Amino acid sequence: MKALETVVERIILGSRWILVVFLIGLSVALAVYGLSFGVKLWKVIGSVFVYDDAEMILAMLGLIDAALVASLLVMVMIASYENFVGRFDDHDAELHWLGKLDSGSLKIKVASSIVAISSIHLLQVFLNASQYTDNQIMWQVIMHITFVVSALMLGVLDKIMAKH
Structure with missing residues (x-):
C-alpha cells in the first residue's frame, strides 16, 4: 500500500509540470498581443496629426x-x-521581488489589475458616451x-488571514 501511495504522490507532484504547457501558451499569447500592440501603436503614430484631443486620449488609453x-x-x-512548478534560480538580481508573490498577494495584484483595466474601459465608455445607451453605461x-x-x-480577507 505504501508503494501505491508513493506512486500517486509522484504523479500528483509531477502533474504540476503540465502547467508549463499553459504558461508557454500564455507566452505565445503575449507575443501575439505584442504584435497587436505594435499595430495599434503604428496606427496612433500615423494619425498623430489627424486625431483631435479626444481621439488621441482614447488611443492612448487603448495603449495603456x-x-x-x-x-x-x-x-x-x-x-x-x-x-506551482519550480524556482527561478539564476535570476536573483532580476526577480528579487518574486519571493513576495504568494498566491494571496497574486490574487490581490490580479484583482487590482482587473480594476485598473476596467477603469480604463469605463473611461473610454464615458469619453464615447454618445455611442452607448444609458442602459449599457449603467451595466458597465x-x-x-x-x-x-x-x-x-480580497484585500480585507488577505489582511484577516495574515493576522491568523
Whole structure:
C-alpha cells in the first residue's frame, strides 16, 4: 500500500509540470498581443496629426490598457511558475521581488489589475458616451463597481488571514 501511495504522490507532484504547457501558451499569447500592440501603436503614430484631443486620449488609453493586460499576463506567468512548478534560480538580481508573490498577494495584484483595466474601459465608455445607451453605461458601471468591491474584499480577507 505504501508503494501505491508513493506512486500517486509522484504523479500528483509531477502533474504540476503540465502547467508549463499553459504558461508557454500564455507566452505565445503575449507575443501575439505584442504584435497587436505594435499595430495599434503604428496606427496612433500615423494619425498623430489627424486625431483631435479626444481621439488621441482614447488611443492612448487603448495603449495603456494593452500594457496593463500584458503586465497581468507576465505577472500570472511568473508567479504561477514560481508558486506551482519550480524556482527561478539564476535570476536573483532580476526577480528579487518574486519571493513576495504568494498566491494571496497574486490574487490581490490580479484583482487590482482587473480594476485598473476596467477603469480604463469605463473611461473610454464615458469619453464615447454618445455611442452607448444609458442602459449599457449603467451595466458597465455596475460591472466596474463589482470588480472594485471584489478587489477590496480580497484585500480585507488577505489582511484577516495574515493576522491568523
